[in-house]
Amino acid sequence: MRNSLFALVFAASPALAQAPDVSAIVDAHVLPGYQALAESTAALATTAEQHCSTDDPKLQEAYGAGFDAWIAVSHLRFGPSEQGDRAFALAFWPDSRGATPKALGQLIRDEDPVVQSLDSFQNVSIAARGFYAMEFLLYDDQFSAAGSEAYRCALVQVMSADIAATSAAILADWETGYADLMRQPGNDTYRTAEEAAKQLFTALATGLEFTGDTRIGRPMGSYDRPRPMRSETRRSGRSLRHVVLSLAALRDLGARLSGGDKALDTAFARALTRADNLDDPVFAGVSDPQGRIRIEALQQRISEIREIVAQDLGPRLGIAAGFNSMDGD
Known part of the structure; x- marks a missing residue:
């Protein structure tokens, strides 16, 4: 991985705190992430107006910057990102039935005039929208x-x-209302500060689960039947990059929730070092015994983080060790 990418994971952690400061997490983790997403995707739209050829380097660069920004907030799957299936409109993956190529192929074959209007395009199949399409x-x-x-x-x-x-x-929904629901609990969404903290804990746990079990687990398949063609964004060579970007964002959230817990941060550092040394951008090595061992080692480092989150951080936040992040409760 490029040093510039890896360097971002070693940003300073927040100061040790007795309990998570939800307001600070919203202001320092959530809002800046969505602001970066809005800014980078606005730049993508502007670039596309002048550079719409699919092989234009300027378009591809702007696309990559926008996608990077999405991965950095992709664990925050609650509130405004879930309204109207917005997160799916940005990121429809995994696509186990191949809906995206089917939907795109149909649009192109028919030269569907739906592309002439943004309002019309927003009504097409969600599989034909977003970064993966x-x-x-x-x-x-x-x-x-x-x-x-x-x-x-x-x-x-x-x-x-x-x-x-x-x-x-x-971003607009976060800035004009949802952020205050988390900052000032005692409302229908978050009755207490503990509920707001639990929502952020869920984002951390689910993000780790998705990165370990889906981003890495899908191409891993089984030893007898590896699935390298299922790697996320293999066409653009971004599979490992997404793991690194996700871990960097989750490391920041974990530090803020835990008050800078040293064991948790060390576990993240080990995983990121393993990723930096992997040199396998699309997890092609899952089909090779030695390459598979190295990818499994990365997956194991993520499992170690998940264990600390579940067995240590969760109980400290009043969340049972048996908590299932995918259940949302």
Whole structure:
């Protein structure tokens, strides 16, 4: 991994605290993440207006910056990001039934005029929207040259505008109301500060689970049947990058929830060091015995983080050790 990417995971941790300061977490972790997403996706939409060719380096760079920003908040799957399936509109993956290529192929074959209006495009199949659909357009030969150049350009532009509009809507809802629901509990959403802290703990636990079991687990498959073609964003070579970016964001959230717990931060550091040394950007090594061992070692480091979160941090926050992050309770 590039040193510039890896360096971001060693940012200073928040000062040790007795209990999580939900307001501080909202202001220092949540809002800056969504602000970065809104800014970078607005830049993507602007870039697409002038650089809509699927092989244009400026478009691809802007797309990568926007996607990076999404991964940094992708664990915050509650509140405004869940309203109207906004998170799915940005990130429809895993796609076990291949809905995205089917939906995109249909649009291009029909030269569907839905691309002429953002309002119309926002009513298409959710599988044809967001970062993963755009990856097909930019990095898959089956789509990057399909149909007419004019239609591909229009599709890139409306898809970018849709990503930017969805990101802006999430941020607006956080800034104009949802942040205060967490800062000032005693409302129908968060009755107590403990409930708000539990929501953030759920985001941490679920984010770790998704990264370990899905981002890494899907391509791992089984020893007899590895599934490297199931790696997230393998077309754009971003699979390992997403693991690193996710762990960096989760490390920051974990530090803030735990008051800078040293054991937790050390576990994150070990996982990130393992990822930095992997040199396998799309987890192609799952098919090779030695490569598989190295990827399994990364997955194990993430499991160690999850154990600390469940067995130590959870009880400290008043959450039972048997808590299932995917249940949301």
